[in-house]
Amino acid sequence: MTETISSPTGLPAEAGATTPAVVDEVLLSEERIAVASQRQLIWWRFRKHRLAVISGVIIILFYLVAIFANFLAYADPTLTEAQRSFMPPQPIHLFDNGTFRPHVLGVEGARDPQTFKRVYVENPEDIRPLRLFAHGYSYKFLGLFKTDIHLIGVDGAAAEESLFLLGTDQLGRDMFSRLMIATRISMSVGLVGVVLSLVLGVTLGGLSGLYGGVVDIVIQRLIEIIRSIPTIPLWMGLAAALPREWSVVQVYFAITIIISLIGWTDLARVVRGRFLSLRSEDFVLAAELAGAGTMRILFRHMVPSFLSHIIAAMTLALPAMIISETALSFLGLGLRPPAISWGVLLQGGQNIQAIANAPWLLIVAIPVIIAILAFNFLGDGLRDAADPYGR
Amino acid sequence: MMNGHDQSETILEVKNLKKFFPIRRGFLQRVVGEVRAVDDVSFTIKRGETLSLVGESGCGKTTTSRCIMRALTPTEGDVLFRLESGETFNMATQPKRQLRGLRRHIQMIFQDPFSSLNPRMTLFDIIGEPLLVNGVKSHDERTDRVSELLTLVGLRPEHMQRFPHAFSGGQRQRVGIARALALNPSLIVADEPVSALDVSVQAQILNLMLDLQDQLGLTYLFVAHDLSVVKHISDRVAVMYVGKIVEVAETKKLFDFPKHPYTEALLSAVPKPDPRLRSERIVLEGDVADPANPPSGCYFHPRCPYVIDRCKAETPPLREVEGGQLVACHRAEELTLKGVSVN
Amino acid sequence: MSNEQHEVILSVNNLKTYFFQDEGTVKAVDGASFEVYKGRTLGIVGESGCGKSVTARSILRLEEKPGRIVDGEITLLREDNSTIELTALKQNSRDLRAIRGSDIALIFQEPMTSFSAHYTIGNQIIEMIRLHQNVTKREAKDLTIELLRRVGIPKPERRIDEYPFQLSGGLRQRVMIAMALANNPRILIADEPTTALDVTTQAQILDLLRQLQEDTGMSVILITHDMGVVAEMCDDVVVMYLGRVVETGPVDDIFHNPQHPYTRSLLTSIPSVLAEPRTKLPTLTGAIPHPYNRPQGCAFHPRCSEFMPGKCDHFTPHLQALDASGIQHVSCFLHHEPVAESAEHIS
């Protein structure tokens, strides 16, 4: 029953002259655009979104850090040393007597006789030059071969004893090195979680949109129910119920699954919505009437039309996953030491005393915020670019 | 005006076609009624002619066409389609699997030139798709056929690598026509093919359709609300009102000497593009009846200026009156109605 | 159009409304001029993108960002015979608001979206009345019921409390008209008032408009793409193409003595119920260019059957009187020679 009469252009008269769709049409005469595929159009449109492009670069950097975490870390992140408890971040000196020679100064610790707090004093005589590709603790590079080369180190001394770029925590572990390793875990938790929720979301959303009827109603109600449940207490309960004796890897995957159990609903809604709107598109009916089979209609016509939307929705879902992991671990219910994640690191700064004594423990918050912001901007940019034909 | 084809051969016969949509209400989504979108429609189309299905929004003309294409499954009735070989199939009851083989003979042209072309495919892919899925696997063969089709509809074959966004509404509609022609169908269902186009482009598409019909011996079922467009393309016209056909006649007869009061009102309501022809019009009272809750008797009786008591009680059947016109009106013989002839 | 015969109530002179976008400027209306006479219906006709709707909105200064009136005058003759220049007023200023809905009222194509779904039709009409007339709520309500009755709404005292989505398309457009008439406007701008309606409903609405005009003596600006509606309804016609007026004149001259090739092809290439069945129409080649890609010189020249190379593609024609009577105006080099100053339009 689509017998509505539309204006000759399908647009509300000339008001449509200002919509992007028409602007696209403007460039019709250009051959380059005429033969541009959808991917190219999306890329051209995305490129205009400056903030999203910058965010994309930032996120690539984050993932590079995650991949090369051990190379970037210069100290063994699990090495404890009571003598170095709560060291403040250490400045890098670039010049030594006027010549460019980046170095740090040796630090000597002592206990304040009145407050009993440990205080650290730089020794200006004890110059420790920085160098690139130094030897340090050994690790497996990309899990492939053993090496002990790290991006930076100190000439003539162990990095563990000399470098404290972001200070140390209560147990004297180097925060910079820990942050590098934590980035690997936190960024990958999000990714794995999103992939899991994608599988759930696309399957259920797809079923819902494709079949409709009872299947659709049941899945829709399920989504509604999950969305009206306060998620964090449930996660907390499920996470707390994980057996204590589980290994880091087991807990890691369990947490990822718990997080993705909640996150799939948004993706399912996006997928279902796209399916429903595509199902009523004339070009889908045209393909059916031409004799195309269900699989061809699905994969040649429908999936390409919402792939870009799904990528955008995934990008927007990632930060929520990262926040969830961070929050759970922060509360002591998610990843547990010896695992290192942003949330685990932040746990050190959970109470006011810790923050008052060692405010640098909160530095971890900065990469968390930057990553979440970048994902949001990137997701926004992708979403805007996802439909290059405008609507 | 049968375009030189055998006048007697029927290509499509629609018999007592019904399509009701259930109305669901309440918590349990119980069926509380039905919209009688198509309510006992019968007509035939002869090979090589153009039959137009005309009516106002909601009259069921689009639903009828979708049932013929079997994009919707009819509630009741038959859609008998006859191949050139003489074999006859019932589209309404054909199992889905056999439907695929049959559909190449009936193709469709859509109203919206924007949503009917997949924006993510090139013209080659769009027009070549029916070929590909019907067994033309050779890329070269498809290239040849697509360029032939593009030339046929007045587009340049060298544009086949372009995407739909590079074309204007009229050009896109040509692409849609090319796609419909790809499999050499014998019947084309055109659902409001020009109503989304600018008025100056409409004539281009209508002319193209007339040319193609002559060239390829096509049969058209042309669904439209615009009587001027209908007059230009049709051999015969069927007028629908609230799910029923009220009149079928040859175009000239229908426009000059309508036999049904609704046809008369419809013709009278069309603004004539000549200020010297301003005249008193028949203006119908009220709104089109609700197909979920149609009036008794003749569905048109509450708005009909010639209503008599019988119309309120008795549903008039579609019957033949003098000159071969089919009319569903009790008073068809006694009324002299006004058409739109210039003279 | 002879100025002696009819009193000009609104004159639009060289109106230019441009849309400034990142990608460039769309000259939606690019120098439109015409006059509206007291008690007569002016039809503005053209295809999509010709700028007719933007013109209508510009008169009430309802152009929206990124659109802006960059040039031209819109002069309104007020009830006390004073004139007011609308382009000189600030958008949404008090003076302008006093004119909107009171001197000039507007109705739109889509009566569904032209009403807010969140308020009853009564609420929306009463608001209009009380904005311009000093009446109590009670009086406004009575006036509203009266208005609804006048436009042929059955049981107006009940309908007044209904929401727009409860009415059929035809009734909604009647309510829209009732609202426009609430303050007895002297000019009614109807922007494609029947395009979204079925043909029998269209006939009802056109009849209603004509009858109301007879009763009130208001002027009507009827914007449409349908030459049939123009022929049935209008006294004077303005034909627009790509933001410019190509021809103006009384309706009979436009239909029976069209001078601009575009007007002629509009009349011959458009399907008509009066034609012989299954006859081919002469067609206009090509499609309307986007205002962005406006062709140089006369914007119509790439589609024109009487294109004169070196003239039409180099100089911009201006609207000029066809003959000494000054009744019909046309903008075409078939009727007047290019003047040197028009060369400056080429950049």
Add this chain to the structure above:
Amino acid sequence: MLAFFIRRILLGIVTVWAISVISFIVIQLPPGDFVDAYIAQIASTGGVVATETADQLRSQYGIDQPLPVQYVKWMSRILRGDLGVSLEFRVPVREVIGDRIWLTMAVSFGAILVTWGLALPIGIYSAVKQYSIGDYVATFIGFIGLAIPNFLLALILMYFGFKWFDLNVGGLFSAEYRIAPWSWAKVWDLIKHLPLPVLILGLGGTAQLIRIMRANLLDELHKPYVITARAKGLSETRVIMKYPVRAALNPFASTMGYLIPFVVSGSIIVATVLSLPTIGPTLLRALIAQDMFLAGAIILLLGVLTVIGTILSDLLLMWIDPRIRLEQH
């Protein structure tokens, strides 16, 4: 309307049921049963539980029976108001929760008010003055608000509060009222302490809602009915406030249903950071101590309250929208 109502209530009941099952799973998941945990608990404080007592406890709580039976028993006790006994505190759960549930509701409700109070005007401003400096500032702050998880915000504010004002941010009562019985003075003390946690909690949702409001309103601002309103001669403020804002409010209000779970969830973490005497820290403590009866009861309680809140807001929404109110779907 009625069908909507019934469907909504039924959906709420199913949701509560789902929550109860998950809560029960949470109670059941840790290895060993409640009695084992109880014995371990007693043993850790030097006590001994006789085998008979243990068996008696087991049969009293039906632990020896299959899980579905246990679930039914647990539910039927809860329906009678018996939430069980906290292992850690060895008092009925009901007593442990006590005032905390009301304080949780007060904080959450306050947070929702803050969210609305900020998001609505800022969203409207941002949309009406699209691409103005104010819009950019609001959008930027909105993004920051979105990016900082509220527990981080609490941490950061706590740090600055400490550093600049030497202020110990946290708690809902001054020391002298912490364990005092309820009095007007105590209420006033509470009101004085509420703004900061409420603000922190509210800001996260605000950023999201500003974006929703802005987007909705931008959609509405160019609809024909807005031009109709302008063409009437209405002033710009009235045009916008009466028409598009009213229309944009609907989708905006419907987000409230999801705002409640969001706020309740967030409040748990924020309350832990700020050590508020609400239910959050209790839940956390119970979970860490594997005091599962207490944890399960709290999760169930929070779930039920949320569902009730969501139903109420949905019903309000239905009643506001004339299209839903008048059509008998």
